[in-house]
Amino acid sequence: MSSIKPKEIAHLDRRDFSWYLDRSVQVLMFVGGISAVIFIIGIFVFISKEGFSFVFGRFDVVEFFTSLNWRPTSETRETFGAFALIVGTASITGMAMLIAIPFSLGAAIYIGEFATGKTRESLKVLVELLAAIPSVVWGFIGLTIMNGLIIQLFNVPVGLNVLNAGVILGLMAAPIMTTIAEDALKAVPDKYREAAEAMGATKWQVIVKVVLPAAKNGLVSAVLLGIGRAFGETMAVLMASGHSINIPGSVFDSVRALTATIAAELGETAVGSDHYGALFTLGIFLFLITFIINLTADIMVRGIRRK
Amino acid sequence: MRTKNYFLIIPVLALLSFGCGRPEEGSTRAVIQNKGSDTLVNVAQAWAEAYQTVNPNVAVAVTGGGSGTGIAALMNGTVDIANSSREMKESEKVDLVAAGHAPKQHIVGYDALAIFLHPSNPINEISLQQLKAIYGDGGTIEKWSQLGVTVPGCDSDEIVRVSRQNNSGTYAYFREAVLEESDFKLGSRDMHGSKDVVDLVMHTACAIGYSGLAYASDEVKMPCVVSEADSPCVAPTIDSALDGSYPIARPLFMYTAGEPEGAVAEYLNWILSNDGQCIILGMGYSPATTPTCSAPAM
Numbered sequence: 001m002s003s004i005k006p007k008e009i010a011h012l013d014r015r016d017f018s019w020y021l022d023r024s025v026q027v028l029m030f031v032g033g034i035s036a037v038i039f040i041i042g043i044f045v046f047i048s049k050e051g052f053s054f055v056f057g058r059f060d061v062v063e064f065f066t067s068l069n070w071r072p073t074s075e076t077r078e079t080f081g082a083f084a085l086i087v088g089t090a091s092i093t094g095m096a097m098l099i100a101i102p103f104s105l106g107a108a109i110y111i112g113e114f115a116t117g118k119t120r121e122s123l124k125v126l127v128e129l130l131a132a133i134p135s136v137v138w139g140f141i142g143l144t145i146m147n148g149l150i151i152q153l154f155n156v157p158v159g160l161n162v163l164n165a166g167v168i169l170g171l172m173a174a175p176i177m178t179t180i181a182e183d184a185l186k187a188v189p190d191k192y193r194e195a196a197e198a199m200g201a202t203k204w205q206v207i208v209k210v211v212l213p214a215a216k217n218g219l220v221s222a223v224l225l226g227i228g229r230a231f232g233e234t235m236a237v238l239m240a241s242g243h244s245i246n247i248p249g250s251v252f253d254s255v256r257a258l259t260a261t262i263a264a265e266l267g268e269t270a271v272g273s274d275h276y277g278a279l280f281t282l283g284i285f286l287f288l289i290t291f292i293i294n295l296t297a298d299i300m301v302r303g304i305r306r307k
Numbered sequence: 308m309r310t311k312n313y314f315l316i317i318p319v320l321a322l323l324s325f326g327c328g329r330p331e332e333g334s335t336r337a338v339i340q341n342k343g344s345d346t347l348v349n350v351a352q353a354w355a356e357a358y359q360t361v362n363p364n365v366a367v368a369v370t371g372g373g374s375g376t377g378i379a380a381l382m383n384g385t386v387d388i389a390n391s392s393r394e395m396k397e398s399e400k401v402d403l404v405a406a407g408h409a410p411k412q413h414i415v416g417y418d419a420l421a422i423f424l425h426p427s428n429p430i431n432e433i434s435l436q437q438l439k440a441i442y443g444d445g446g447t448i449e450k451w452s453q454l455g456v457t458v459p460g461c462d463s464d465e466i467v468r469v470s471r472q473n474n475s476g477t478y479a480y481f482r483e484a485v486l487e488e489s490d491f492k493l494g495s496r497d498m499h500g501s502k503d504v505v506d507l508v509m510h511t512a513c514a515i516g517y518s519g520l521a522y523a524s525d526e527v528k529m530p531c532v533v534s535e536a537d538s539p540c541v542a543p544t545i546d547s548a549l550d551g552s553y554p555i556a557r558p559l560f561m562y563t564a565g566e567p568e569g570a571v572a573e574y575l576n577w578i579l580s581n582d583g584q585c586i587i588l589g590m591g592y593s594p595a596t597t598p599t600c601s602a603p604a605m
Contacts, residue, residue, distance in 0.1 A: 264497070265474055
């Protein structure tokens with residue numbers, strides 16, 4: 001068995017330009033993919049590091065989760081009760097979903113099942129365009145237009161409240177929910193629809209009895225991602241919610257959200273103080289909730305793929 | 308695997324380049340970094356612009372962010388002058404001394420803290436005691452009828468308290484001067500800026516708010532303020548803040564780390580000069596001195 005001559009080895013080596021291009025793009029993709037994981041871990045480590053001095057020091061679990069008294073700069077006694085902030089965030093998110101779910105599911109069903117050709121394409125573009133409006137613009141609409149509108153329509157003392165922030169957030173979350181819900185509907189194989197139609201089902205029956213149940217997981221994950229979007233939104237909520245520590249009795253009461261509290265206060269807080277640590281603790285809490293919501297959504301999307 | 312190394316370098320370089328955006332200090336041109344109070348930011352900007360003609364070799368970079376931000380930046384050594392609409396806290400002084408920058412305080416002007424009401428509100432005068440009962444923790448005034456008025460357009464009769472976020476200098480001064488260091492009642496609408504306070508009060512019949520006089524607009528009403536039971540009611544004006552008759556007027560500060568030197572000292576001297584003080588007067592604040600301004604400034 002004679003060994004291969006060097007000339008033949010050179011012939012076998014196919015490391016030409018396209019090989020390098022191929023490799024380099026491969027590496028670039030890998031870096032891009034892994035960087036998201038590194039950033040997420042980095043962010044979590046950073047938030048935890050800043051918050052832990054508070055969590056292991058001044059933190060009082062009972063006060064944090066049950067007290068209304070968020071008074072981090074008090075001259076007499078500093079208190080860090082986040083209960084009102086948690087309720088505020090939850091109520092705004094709930095209101096936003098009441099508005100966003102019917103809107104986005106309706107839009108997704110229309111785009112996915114009824115609209116064809118140009119209507120369909122232009123609608124998709126418009127929905128995605130809606131997602132591109134900066135949140136401070138939404139907040140400004142809430143602060144100026146919606147405030148006056150709500151005062152006039154409902155004859156309430158102030159228009160910066162759960163309703164205002166909920167409507168704004170609902171409109172902000174609707175585009176992403178519509179896009180994902182529409183993808184979920186599209187993932188339902190056409191043979192299901194054809195089979196149902198062959199059995200004499202009307203369009204309405206096909207959608208309600210066949211398509212929606214088949215796309216259930218995808219639709220739920222669309223809703224969960226919408227909740228995550230509404231939950232984490234900051235600027236628009238800060239401007240439209242009234243930013244008032246309050247347990248809402250109706251949708252016309254002002255509330256304050258976790259994210260808005262961090263945004264409003266962090267900039268002027270002395271680094272390393274209890275107040276600073278408490279704001280980062282709110283951050284840890286938000287991060288964990290968002291993580292759980294997104295994880296649930298992800299597991300559900302995997303649910304549809306497996307079918 | 309040489310290629311791997313090359314292509315790792317590109318994203319790393321791209322990331323590093325984000326960190327290089329800070330302008331370098333020119334060799335001949337001195338740059339004074341000036342940061343802090345949002346109340347003072349417009350005046351500080353006007354001073355910085357006018358100083359360009361006085362001394363073209365010095366550039367003043369002004370940023371807002373709030374009194375606390377400015378003081379924190381002074382502590383970290385990233386600014387030369389911190390603007391503040393409240394006096395520095397003892398704890399902040401201690402921290403600054405510990406960081407090796409004993410703070411030096413300069414009063415550059417005065418600002419009347421105006422109380423804002425919706426134009427349809429019939430109230431023309433309000434006392435500090437009433438304000439404390441409205442805003443203070445444990446205060447009993449919740450309805451406009453308790454002040455003896457019915458506000459047209461405010462059917463619920465509820466007083467909508469508009470306040471500021473809890474680390475603003477304006478908030479701290481109001482707590483000190485009106486609430487006598489006790490806490491605010493929970494449930495106020497805490498706006499993120501003086502302008503937002505005026506905007507909200509302007510559009511809300513039930514509202515009451517407070518902010519620096521310079522942010523007042525024609526579309527809000529400013530009642531005069533009574534400090535003691537039998538003392539006269541004083542309207543918030545530039546003059547009443549300066550002569551001390553308006554009960555809730557506060558000094559506006561600039562802080563330096565230690566005694567100012569060189570360009571910073573010259574700049575502060577110019578601010579307190581006739582020209583500098585006419586500028587703050589023109590912006591709607593009271594000057595620290597009594598300047599003689601030729602034309603009504605601006």
